[in-house]
Amino acid sequence: MSNIVFYTNPMSRGQTIRWMLEEVGEPYETHILDYAEKMKAPDYLAINPMGKVPAIVHEGKVVTECAAICAYLADAFPAAGLAPRPHERADYYRWMFFAAGPVEASVTNRAAGFTVEPGRERMFGYGTYDLTMDVLEGAVSGRDYICGTRFTAADIYVGSQIDWGLMFGSMPDRPAFATYVERLRQRPAYQRAKQIDNALIAKMQPPAG
Template sequence: MQNPQLKLFHNPQSRSAGVRILLEELGLAAEFELVDFKAPEKSPALLAANPLGKVPTLIADGVVVTEQVAIYQFLAELKPEAGLSPAVGEPLRGSYLRALAFYGSSFEPAMIDKALKRDAGQRGMSPYGDVAAVEQWLRSQLSVGPWFLGERFTAVDCLWGTALGWMTQFGLLEATAEISAYLQRFAARPAVQRARALDQALLAGQ
């Protein structure tokens, strides 16, 4: 089956950086529209696709896909032969979906609250409960290695590898031995290096 025509609203200094890496890992071609965060108004094309004006926003044959977890899952399943998305019935499938969902539902909210010095609130109302527990889960996950789910590199690593790079760079998360080793392995991947070089060229031509 032919892959859909893809267009990504993108800024390398945003959450969409990992999507660019995933596209490189999958060998999928896409059109990139650079979203200028310094522009006084959001791109009309972006707002038409996603009224929230957020990136990443993906259009696949005219169908809009937003939200990081949905985009990573959608793209990885376009190229099952790449092996970046465990298929239904595979033992790793549950852990894969959990790692994707945990990022958006627990980890990122916890890190944002931590950055803004906000209390998590009542446990019953908080999406994650306790920042320390979230960070401990992450460290224990990476201690198994070499990748987020163990021996197999998946789309999960494109999400977490990119996010942890930003989090440690800005001091929101301590670059422990487990996290540092993981980020070094991630940065050494050819697809990651290609994506980052392409993003640097995109910014240079802005």
């Protein structure tokens, strides 16, 4: 019986955590929540008062926020080999939380039509969208993975951001991004996770005609 409960919607950032869970390889129980009702229902708000997914419950403890869930699961299940080794910690934490902070903020602000006015860059943790994309490009250039030659949970989180960004046009289609993401898309756990979520999305679509 699983001791991981996963709350998600296949059309959400829950796809990142689905991939992480498939990489971990432990059994998990999935609860699919719709945006209109179940995410705002009292029983789920008791788990995540933000009323959003994803969230996990592991051994009675709630973890929310994608980067935190990835880091938590990597530590909770060390046999999966997704946590950083001592010499990898600097790159692991730096780039995972760079993606959770500056990348997430710059991309979502831009998608919402908000741009930083010249001279006010210091008010925002990412400065400008273009600067953030340049720095992110540098992080994935000249190496196979975020920490060098070994795949870790940081690649799941950073890679999901870039994968999503290229798919929906919210990030520039740069060769370094495409090369990095294509490497990640070959992973069996990535492919399993996408197959599961794509099947769920297909079931949620209204019948044709």
